[in-house]
Amino acid sequence: MPASNSIPLHNGQAVDVEQIPVLKVNAFRNSVIDAVKSGMRIASLFAAPSNHDHLRLFAVLADDNAGSLSVLSSDVADKYPALTPDCTQAHLFEREIAEQWPVVPEGHPWLKPVRFHSPYLAGPDARGRKSEAHAAPSVMDFFKVTGEQVHEVAVGPVHAGIIEPGHFRFQCHGERVLNLEISLGYQYRGIERALLGGPDKRTLHYMQTIAGDTTIGHTTAYCQLAESLSGDTVSPRAQSLRGIAMELERVANHTGDLGALAGDVGYLPTSSFCGRIRGDFLNMTALMCGSRFGRGQVLPGGVGFDMTSEDSDLLAERLARSLKDLTVAADLLWNTPSVLARFEDTGTLQAQVCRELGMVGVPARACGVETDCRFNFPAGIYRFAQIHVSTGNTGDVFARAYVRWLEVQRSIAFIRDQLEALPDGRVRTQTKPLSPHKFGVSLVEGWRGEICHVAMTGPDGSLCHYKIVDPSFHNWTGLAMAMRDQQISDFPLCNKSFNLSYCGHDL
Amino acid sequence: MIKALLARLQQGHRTVRFPKTDPGLPERFRGRPILTDERTMDEKTRDELFGRCPTDALRNDADGLTIDLGRCLFCGQCAGDCSAGAIEFSKDYRLAARSRTDLILRGHEMNLAEALNEKTRSVLGRSLKLRQVCAGGCNACEADTNVLGTVVYDLGRFGVQFVASPRHADGLLITGPVTENMKLALEKTYDAVPDPRIVIAVGACAISGGPYVDLPAVHNGADAVVPVDLYIPGCPPHPLTILDGLLRLLGKIK
Numbered sequence: 130m131p132a133s134n135s136i137p138l139h140n141g142q143a144v145d146v147e148q149i150p151v152l153k154v155n156a157f158r159n160s161v162i163d164a165v166k167s168g169m170r171i172a173s174l175f176a177a178p179s180n181h182d183h184l185r186l187f188a189v190l191a192d193d194n195a196g197s198l199s200v201l202s203s204d205v206a207d208k209y210p211a212l213t214p215d216c217t218q219a220h221l222f223e224r225e226i227a228e229q230w231p232v233v234p235e236g237h238p239w240l241k242p243v244r245f246h247s248p249y250l251a252g253p254d255a256r257g258r259k260s261e262a263h264a265a266p267s268v269m270d271f272f273k274v275t276g277e278q279v280h281e282v283a284v285g286p287v288h289a290g291i292i293e294p295g296h297f298r299f300q301c302h303g304e305r306v307l308n309l310e311i312s313l314g315y316q317y318r319g320i321e322r323a324l325l326g327g328p329d330k331r332t333l334h335y336m337q338t339i340a341g342d343t344t345i346g347h348t349t350a351y352c353q354l355a356e357s358l359s360g361d362t363v364s365p366r367a368q369s370l371r372g373i374a375m376e377l378e379r380v381a382n383h384t385g386d387l388g389a390l391a392g393d394v395g396y397l398p399t400s401s402f403c404g405r406i407r408g409d410f411l412n413m414t415a416l417m418c419g420s421r422f423g424r425g426q427v428l429p430g431g432v433g434f435d436m437t438s439e440d441s442d443l444l445a446e447r448l449a450r451s452l453k454d455l456t457v458a459a460d461l462l463w464n465t466p467s468v469l470a471r472f473e474d475t476g477t478l479q480a481q482v483c484r485e486l487g488m489v490g491v492p493a494r495a496c497g498v499e500t501d502c503r504f505n506f507p508a509g510i511y512r513f514a515q516i517h518v519s520t521g522n523t524g525d526v527f528a529r530a531y532v533r534w535l536e537v538q539r540s541i542a543f544i545r546d547q548l549e550a551l552p553d554g555r556v557r558t559q560t561k562p563l564s565p566h567k568f569g570v571s572l573v574e575g576w577r578g579e580i581c582h583v584a585m586t587g588p589d590g591s592l593c594h595y596k597i598v599d600p601s602f603h604n605w606t607g608l609a610m611a612m613r614d615q616q617i618s619d620f621p622l623c624n625k626s627f628n629l630s631y632c633g634h635d636l
Numbered sequence: 637m638i639k640a641l642l643a644r645l646q647q648g649h650r651t652v653r654f655p656k657t658d659p660g661l662p663e664r665f666r667g668r669p670i671l672t673d674e675r676t677m678d679e680k681t682r683d684e685l686f687g688r689c690p691t692d693a694l695r696n697d698a699d700g701l702t703i704d705l706g707r708c709l710f711c712g713q714c715a716g717d718c719s720a721g722a723i724e725f726s727k728d729y730r731l732a733a734r735s736r737t738d739l740i741l742r743g744h745e746m747n748l749a750e751a752l753n754e755k756t757r758s759v760l761g762r763s764l765k766l767r768q769v770c771a772g773g774c775n776a777c778e779a780d781t782n783v784l785g786t787v788v789y790d791l792g793r794f795g796v797q798f799v800a801s802p803r804h805a806d807g808l809l810i811t812g813p814v815t816e817n818m819k820l821a822l823e824k825t826y827d828a829v830p831d832p833r834i835v836i837a838v839g840a841c842a843i844s845g846g847p848y849v850d851l852p853a854v855h856n857g858a859d860a861v862v863p864v865d866l867y868i869p870g871c872p873p874h875p876l877t878i879l880d881g882l883l884r885l886l887g888k889i890k
Contacts, residue, residue, distance in 0.1 A: 244817075245817055246816075246817075246853060265820075266817040286818065286821045287769055287802075287821055287825050289800035289801075290768075290782075290798075290800070291768040291770070291778050291781055291782045291798060292770065292778065293770045293773065293775055293778065294769075294770055294771070294818055294821065314817055315772075315815065315817045315818050315821070316770075316772050316773075316812075316815060316817075316818070317772075317815055317816075317817050317853055318772055318813065318815055318848050318851060318853055318854055319851050319852060319853040319854075323848075323851055330687070330688060330689070330690045330713075331690045331691075331847055333690075334690050334691075334709060334711070334847035335847060337847075338774040338776070338846075338847055338871075339774070340774060340775060341773070341774030341775045341776025341777070341778075341779070341872065342774075342775045342776065342779060344776070385779075398640045398643060398644060401786070401787050402643070402647050404783075404785070404786035404787065404788075405647075405650050405786050405787050405788050408783055408786060408788055408875075412662065415662040415664070415665065416662050416663075416664075417664075418664060419662055419663075419664030419665045419666050419712075420666075420710075421780065421874070422776050422779075422872065424709075424710075424711065424871065425711055425712060434664060454646070454647060457643045457646050457647065458643065458647070461639060461640060461643055464639060465639075465640075630775065631775075632772070632773070632774050632775060
């Protein structure tokens with residue numbers, strides 16, 4: 130069932146911008162709130178300039194059970210009643226809107242900056258700041274707990290390891306964390322703005338580096354979207370090769386995470402084995418396209434590199450060898466009581482909280498929430514080759530680790546099946562220019578979870594708005610919730626069990 | 637315990653014998669480009685070729701075609717047929733240079749990074765502690781730097797180690813184009829490193845801004861903020877490229 134007053138879409142479909150219903154703001158608000166109450170998720174919520182000097186709010190709602198998307202919109206002036214008080218999922222989206230545009234979501238309980246950048250338009254923004262005023266990162270009022278023996282711990286932006294920057298502010302009572310507030314934006318490069326007027330020669334490179342560890346995921350989301358806007362089709366062989374690259378990316382990152390989780394509880398055998406095996410998987414991606422991160426593999430119209438039968442035999446052989454090594458390394462985790470004692474009941478997240486926040490990917494599935502775009506919104510090769518949704522039920526570090534292990538095994542089985550029956554044909558077709566006045570949505574299950582790209586084209590077919598939602602955008606708040614009532618010393622372990630992207634969030 | 641020992645036996649010894657032997661690179665790896673005489677190209681082909689480069693790394697001066705490895709994303713868009721064979725990407729992973737101008741490549745030859753001077757090397761040569769700062773990097777350069785710590789590359793055997801505090805460090809390894817929001821943190825981290833200190837810029841972003849060059853929210857690389865002693869190109873550089881650069885700086889590869 131699509132949300133009321135909306136237009137239904139399926140993943141990778143584009144419609145004319147005019148076909149999207151424009152509602153009165155109260156009707157828009159009620160439709161979104163009711164849809165979320167009935168179990169749908171906000172995949173994207175953003176403001177974009179419309180033709181008449183107005184800002185227009187767009188909501189993309191995802192119905193996991195029906196596999197359908199609903200899009201609706203509403204024109205707003207300088208303020209509108211915020212959705213957040215009645216719909217928690219909207220909280221970060223509305224903060225984002227208020228940071229970018231001079232429009233205030235009234236009644237939002239927590240209207241703080243998200244990325245600390247200059248507002249998009251000249252003139253005072255939603256907070257009355259001048260356009261040239263650059264907000265210094267993390268300069269804001271943090272949530273504070275006061276009381277005897279309550280203390281505050283501030284960590285970052287520069288961290289102890291080789292890791293991206295972010296600021297974490299803990300309110301603690303002794304070792305116990307009462308609240309964690311996460312302040313990001315250090316990685317803000319301004320990708321969404323830089324995409325406007327494209328596609329051009331840099332577009333693909335922005336997509337490949339939104340989050341460099343998710344090159345295939347984000348690039349696939351973009352290509353799927355561009356193909357829907359131009360009406361291009363992709364050959365079955367290219368779809369299959371994209372799927373292989375996507376699952377290799379998942380396997381490599383999940384393997385790295387299993388190793389890092391082992392490292393964070395001081396279990397060195399699996400830590401050192403997985404560090405190496407992760408590299409083996411990255412090298413398999415390099416076997417396909419020359420780059421360990423899949424740069425240059427996924428392109429509009431298909432893929433950059435075909436595979437010979439020797440390549441595919443070699444890949445299958447290396448895959449089997451690495452799976453054997455990884456099985457040994459992972460089984461050590463599940464059979465070592467000191468590891469399990471640290472994984473179990475640490476950083477537990479309730480399914481209810483997860484749903485309320487609209488979380489996606491591994492942390493959601495680890496709570497038993499069955500959401501996986503490959504299954505719920507299949508596109509490309511996933512329409513023909515289904516992968517079971519891997520879930521856990523305890524919502525703790527253990528569940529997040531074990532779901533990764535289940536997914537690795539299923540992804541490797543998928544790649545093996547694909548390699549055995551690669552369709553014939555070309556791997557890339559000539560693409561057409563994007564059609565004018567279109568609105569398209571593309572969802573991809575990246576290794577961290579749902580990646581959502583939305584694009585609108587102007588009268589000449591160039592991109593006049595582009596919205597990227599990395600799974601981390603949904604999930605960072607989940608990490609903060611998982612840390613409540615935990616020992617502060619468990620933060621590295623909890624953080625690693627989510628392993629969210631900083632640059633994917635900051636864009 | 638016995639299971640862990642059996643697993644250790646099963647996994648085997650995995651450290652590469654680099655730099656004694658060269659570990660193989662994949663067939664499609666795009667390493668240092670080789671430029672041949674571009675005069676075979678007519679003007680139209682050349683303009684088209686330059687137009688393909690996402691970061692304007694290709695230039696043409698009085699002496700012919702050049703490519704700036706500091707800007708190059710190694711995407712290969714300019715190579716092969718479209719350049720009438722004037723540009724090819726070789727499998728040579730050695731790319732590190734000591735100065736920005738050494739990254740402007742012409743023809744076949746390249747001035748690879750020379751070692752630190754004798755005096756600095758006597759202090760840092762056998763034990764180099766680095767603090768990594770990600771200043772807007774996409775986590776690809778970071779990941780392939782991190783990989784040097786795994787058993788495959790075993791960076792520790794060369795006396796190089798990444799440390800948690802700039803106070804414990806002899807230098808910085810910087811990734812990312814240096815976003816406006818990371819500029820202050822980078823400056824403060826640099827100030828906290830005691831002298832003598834070195835700075836290594838890893839990846840196209842940290843050298844020139846990479847794909848983000850000239851965007852309003854970035855500073856076009858590390859040397860806009862701090863002096864850089866070693867540039868390691870790539871998007872991202874292969875772990876071997878980074879390792880090769882570090883070892884050249886320490887005089888362990890000549």
